[in-house]
Amino acid sequence: MSTQSTKHSTSVAAAVAAGVVLFSLLSPAMAASDQNNPAVLTSHSPWLAPTGHRQPARPDVSQNEVLSAWERQQQGLDAELDRKLIICRGC
Numbered sequence: 001m002s003t004q005s006t007k008h009s010t011s012v013a014a015a016v017a018a019g020v021v022l023f024s025l026l027s028p029a030m031a032a033s034d035q036n037n038p039a040v041l042t043s044h045s046p047w048l049a050p051t052g053h054r055q056p057a058r059p060d061v062s063q064n065e066v067l068s069a070w071e072r073q074q075q076g077l078d079a080e081l082d083r084k085l086i087i088c089r090g091c
Contacts (some may be wrong), residue, residue: 067075
């Protein structure tokens with residue numbers, strides 16, 4: 001066997017070994033092992049979001065009764081555009 005062939009096979013074996021090590025470090029098993037440790041809640045870390053959060057609807061969000069002149073004008077333009085486009089919102 002030639003020296004060049006031996007060097008090539010050694011470098012291929014090293015590359016394969018490095019790939020296996022890298023793959024094992026990035027595998028889901030390593031990520032799952034980190035999830036087994038409960039998160040320690042402190043005043044410096046953010047609170048965890050509750051499971052099953054939902055998108056708020058219009059009635060859930062308070063509406064500001066005082067509108068600026070620009071906002072009133074914009075609402076009028078929006079309503080006019082909706083009438084022109086015949087947008088059905090109750091289908």
